[in-house]
Amino acid sequence: MDFHIFRLFYFMIVAVFIFHNSCYSDEAGNYRFMKDATSAPKLSYFDYIIIGGGTAGCALAATLSQNANVLVLERGGSPYDDPTATHINNFANTILNTSQNSLSQLFISQDGVYNSRARVLGGGTVINAGFYSRAEDEFVAEAGLDRNEVEAAYEWVERKIAFEPQIKGWQSAFRDGLLEAGVSPNNGFTYEHIVGTKIGGTIFDRDGHRHTAANLLEYANPNMIVVYLHASVHKILFTTNGNARPKAYGVIFRDGSGVFHTVELATQDPTNEVILSAGAIGSPQVLMLSGVGPAAHLAVYGVSPVIVDNPMVGQGMADNPMNPVFIPSPEPVEVSLVQAVGITKFGSYIEGGSALSVSISLTRSFFDSVLKLLEKTRLPTQSISSFLKSLDVRLNVTTKAGVIIQKANGPLSSGHLKLKNTNPDDNPLVTFNYYQDPEDLSKCVEGLSTIIKVIESKGYSKYNYPGVSGRGLLNLILALPTNLRPRHITSTFDLQQYCIDTVMTIYHYHGGCQVGKVVDNNYKVLGIDALRIIDGSTFLKSPGTNPQSTIMMLGRYMGQKILRERAAFRRKEEET
Template sequence: MAKKRFPSTFVPTPLFLLLLLLLLPRGEAPPIEGPPSYASFAFDAGAFPVESDYDYIVVGGGTAGCPLAATLSEGGRRVLVLERGGAPSEFPSLASPEGFLPTLVDTDAPDSPAHPFSSEDGAVPNARGRVLGGSSAINAGFYSRAHPSWFSLPRGPSWDMALVNDSYDWVERAITFRPVLRSWQSAVRDGLLEANVTPYNGFTVHHLAGTKIGATTFDSSGRRHSAADLLAFANPDRIRVALRATVDRVLLNPVPPGSRRRNQQSSAAIGVLYRDRLGRHHHAMVRPGGEVILCAGALGSPQLLLLSGVGPRPYLSSWGIPVAANLPDVGQHVYDNPRNGISIIPSIPLDHSLIQVVGIPTGEDKDAADASFLEAASNIVPFFSPPRSVFLHNPSSPLYVTVATLMEKVPGPASVGSLRLASLDARDNPIVRFNYFSNPEDLDRCVVGLRRVGDVLESRSMQEFRSVVGWLPWRGRGDFRYVGPALPANRSDRAAMEEFCRRTVATIWHYHGGCVAGKVVDGDYRVIGVGALRVVDGSTFAISPGTNPQATLMMMGRYVGRKMLAERKEKSHRRRAPWPPRRHM
């Protein structure tokens, strides 16, 4: 007798979902093997003196800040890292892939490692890292380098590609691993190839057109590695990390009228003012020749510049903030990569997986210029009310089910947003508007990407995840049990596809801009018109690099640190050089 299967019209009841929840394996954090590498020099900010001085002050111990600080400490200089969150070891859920979604959903605690915010347009939920390691400590762990063309963008920095590749290698030796593909990821890989997202590039950290398996920052035991692990390379005698340290503003002094720097700089950083978790204020000052480097992310860095008096003069004056440098583009040119896709309850059990396989359009694809990247995941997904968008856009039931997702991300994008202050308190998120799909080009890319998602769903590789029509297996191929909206039945109906894009838009957490290179910082990431102050993070990006920015951000921290050490060494040599002997007439 044929085994009964759920019909395609089956709707899970609350009792069914509750039983499913009880039967599903729940992930646990892998065992901790010892104290983290930074344990000997990371302390609560309350333990730091009220006033102290350093050669380099790194504001933000995140994806770029940790490798930057570790590198700067190698030069023998005193380095201070100010991180507004705690250590990853304080949040066991961060250590395993199973903790990814709960971390992004359970953000009510004031010290949550994922600090929630919503964009004004459509109130699309989002999150920013608030923990040592930054967003690399709370993300899906996918690691992939930027496309080589990203390094030759107009108005961008002039990159030393030998040092770029050396910096990537430095990161990858420490925290990247080859993932093991299981059922859903393998099916997506095969489905992408059936949908002509070719060639197949296998496992690679490079950005290559076609279908590929990227690296992961979760090791073979399932333990996460993040930018915080790169602090293992720091000189422990020359670095200190202050946890739960909120920087209120950068301290700026005007450049004296007679100074030789007066023509290029109106002011210079002399330190920062920060507070510990008890509200006590601390001054961290820079020594002669030192610098303040903002690594506070695409929201935090432009916010701190504005609070410090660096930004558009009329806007700062409206807040009563003394203007130190008139830079109209601070907080402008802000972008987020819109994400759309589908989620299904598969007809067979699935292993938990985060993003491992991506599809990147090829140059031979007639839609390549307008297409988007395709990614997938399978998770035990929480359904909460009010809705909290994670991989699902509108979860509604307070239970857990295994859900498989297939999504597309619009690269670029062309739609431009902006950021402004919500208050004069640095602890408050700024107000951000991304203006999703305000540029028709992004909507075109979304439609093309979702059509390709539909092609993957119709592939032979996806058949096993469909439910069966009726009670007998030979009744037909069945259909998917969707969680949330399904793609329009007629994918050639452009109006319906555009409406689906607008209705289901979500973030993939790759927001960037606000301190864009060539507008706010120069090619060496120095803030234009301000001495001893740089910004080194995703706020300087006009375009997010490749399928995922974390690899490039960590590389960037290492790269800029190496460049800064070389600059300081060269200046030191020039100061010590003897005067040339006088020539006798």
């Protein structure tokens, strides 16, 4: 009897072990539908071709695969290849890693500001600071989205990747400082966008492991989806018969070995589509390379034929400006990314993190990459060499410190994107025109003034050296090459000039294929059939404090809408 009980107990343990490992296999992204693009046939057919397996693309693909054959073409690799790269402790190292096969691709805007593009399945959710917060109600209303369906789509995302963070010392002090500085009320933990101070969600679990948009592919029907990694899309193919509207029918992509492949829409269903989800940089770039954009600009680079002359492609490019303040701490600080946030009434969002560590060799590598990029541009190289000489000292300071940033809502300032060449793997030329609009600049000044109050508050005092003023800490930033812009140091401290001189990106760039200008309210490209764009390039402004949740929500929301349209068409066909 005892033997049988032992044997039963043994098999229970084995069963639990197998179950655990099968679940872990899914979480680790060992999807049998995820393949390297070198395994792709020369010609294949799918119902939906999604260009970009990023923040929107993964949610969209998982949804469409429930009732259609879906192909995802992702230019990067898998986020599961190196789990340490996506751990919270390696956030800074991962986003600064600019090697050829890294998850992040460096680009420098024409404004002289360093920026990064994700180059991995899961997109920006793999390299960002992990903060999860929904859009404001006004954003949803202006986008014409159904509130109930939006709520359901957010919840669908949150079941896989969103968590309530553990609030420790530094974030608690930061929260208390915000409240003392007048960013009230205290809204506690919530995903909602509410004026005041709150604790938002995070895509890092309790062990510091990142959960990304790629995890949403766990929802996918594995028999109805294929994901090709290291698949660089070169152009979208269009039918152009006489005076008929052009129609997207396929895509040409290149694998990591340099071999070109063609994938076309299956012809049996006219609801099949090509969908661009390559992000605010990639989507307008691919559109232009495919012959959709300003005809005169495309002619300069020999893009032919011009399918649709639309001068608005690449316009409305915006990046929410960020200005940081580093605060060396007399006390040890935990590693934390964004958890507490201040949503002010005047349009600045205030966030913070602590104890971010960066390896010296990797930072030097980052600036080596900057210099290589600058060799191809006319941007100045000021301050970089002197910064590298003092790099060790700077790192010792920042590894025992907090950083508080302000982000200007909107923004109202915007610029444009232009091609640099016809290589889709190269970054195009992007200008954001930071702080060109006086209202954006006003938000920055008020935001920094609030940060100064936080630093000098009693609630935050444990993490600031006695006698060190907020203004004094701002001067520290002026000594660092946070960007490639010139410094204007005067005898009187000018917060407006400080905002302009020290501006950085918060990686919330958007626009380039905006609703009403490049796509309609259903995200269909104007003047073209069977082509949509579903990602942040369609946004008129950045949603909420941080956009990732809303971009994933949009992928789910539009996926369901497309499936309903597909089902309605089939019913109509059956009736006739």
